[in-house]
Amino acid sequence: MVYQLQFRPYQRSFVRSLSTSHGNWETREGIIIKLIDETGVIGWGEIAPLPWFGSESLAEALDFCSQLGKEITTETIFSIPDELPACQFGLQSAWEAIKQPQKATFNFKFSGLLPTGEAALHTWQKLWQEGYRTFKWKIGVLPITAEIDLFNKLIQALPNEAKVRLDANGGLNWEKAIEWLEICDRWQIEFLEQPLALGKEKAMLELSKKYSTPLALDESVATIAQLKACYQLGLRGIFVIKPCIAGSPFHLREFCQQNNLDIVFSSVFETTIGRQAALKLATEIPSKNRALGFGINHWFKEDEETWLASLWNHL
Numbered sequence: 001m002v003y004q005l006q007f008r009p010y011q012r013s014f015v016r017s018l019s020t021s022h023g024n025w026e027t028r029e030g031i032i033i034k035l036i037d038e039t040g041v042i043g044w045g046e047i048a049p050l051p052w053f054g055s056e057s058l059a060e061a062l063d064f065c066s067q068l069g070k071e072i073t074t075e076t077i078f079s080i081p082d083e084l085p086a087c088q089f090g091l092q093s094a095w096e097a098i099k100q101p102q103k104a105t106f107n108f109k110f111s112g113l114l115p116t117g118e119a120a121l122h123t124w125q126k127l128w129q130e131g132y133r134t135f136k137w138k139i140g141v142l143p144i145t146a147e148i149d150l151f152n153k154l155i156q157a158l159p160n161e162a163k164v165r166l167d168a169n170g171g172l173n174w175e176k177a178i179e180w181l182e183i184c185d186r187w188q189i190e191f192l193e194q195p196l197a198l199g200k201e202k203a204m205l206e207l208s209k210k211y212s213t214p215l216a217l218d219e220s221v222a223t224i225a226q227l228k229a230c231y232q233l234g235l236r237g238i239f240v241i242k243p244c245i246a247g248s249p250f251h252l253r254e255f256c257q258q259n260n261l262d263i264v265f266s267s268v269f270e271t272t273i274g275r276q277a278a279l280k281l282a283t284e285i286p287s288k289n290r291a292l293g294f295g296i297n298h299w300f301k302e303d304e305e306t307w308l309a310s311l312w313n314h315l
């Protein structure tokens with residue numbers, strides 16, 4: 001089957017810089033894909049790279065799309081190299097959208113991503129009013145004493161029924177991870193995400209045996225190959241899966257359906273198009289009743305529907 005291919009790069013500025021131990025992220029850049037089959041049925045997809053998580057860069061994704069030309073076959077869509085996981089996800093989910101029109105609504109609970117540092121103390125209230133009951137806060141950015149001080153203020157300000165997750169983005173060393181895990185156990189934090197850097201999975205396996213707070217791997221399991229490697233290593237905590245950068249949705253669904261993983265699906269700040277494909281995948285993969293890491297809409301200023309429509313009208 002041959003499909004017409006159109007693609008459009010985009011840029012969206014965050015309302016505030018997203019500070020993590022990887023650095024500051026100001027603008028989300030990606031590519032919207034439009035596939036049209038021989039009968040005129042349209043399938044939308046999104047390529048949302050996250051190179052500091054190990055996916056291809058936007059430039060590499062754009063080079064790949066540019067050399068595809070105006071037509072693409074099913075065979076080409078399913079032979080995209082594993083070095084291009086965001087392209088695999090974008091094009092294969094667009095293909096799947098033609099075959100199985102995506103559900104428009106999902107009834108998941110989402111976790112609200114708080115801004116890093118002190119700003120969290122002034123923003124959780126609005127998210128609480130919007131209905132969020134799970135919040136994620138990034139650590140490993142400020143000096144640990146300052147962050148622990150802010151954490152104590154945040155955790156005592158939040159209602160008791162609130163669930164809190166901490167995400168270090170690999171920014172802690174062993175000693176700081178221990179210091180944070182003692183606090184996590186005391187306050188029954190839902191999980192501590194990627195305390196140690198990519199490559200320290202064995203150390204995290206050791207760490208996971210010492211405290212009751214579960215560890216969640218994120219950067220360590222960014223692609224399907226990494227997810228499989230960590231599973232083989234014996235890691236059985238929580239797996240944060242970012243479908244848009246993991247690779248083929250078909251391979252991801254197959255592996256997760258064969259193995260009973262404790263998964264938290266997570267956004268890469270993609271648009272509605274990538275999010276719909278990611279959430280459709282979440283409905284097809286069994287996981288525990290944890291809030292999904294897609295509570296990120298407040299990180300952008302413009303209304304997404306109008307922005308997306310305006311983007312495509314120029315094509």
Ligand SMILES: O=C(O)CCC(=O)C1=CC=C[C@@H](O)[C@@H]1C(=O)O
Nearest residue numbers: 020111113136266267268293294
């Ligand atoms: O998972 C969530 O709750 C929201 C998404 C999120 O936290 C992230 C998305 C993309 C890059 C990272 O800065 C961050 C993460 O590390 O999980």
Ligand SMILES: [Mg+2]
Nearest residue numbers: 167169193218
């Ligand atoms: Mg994370």
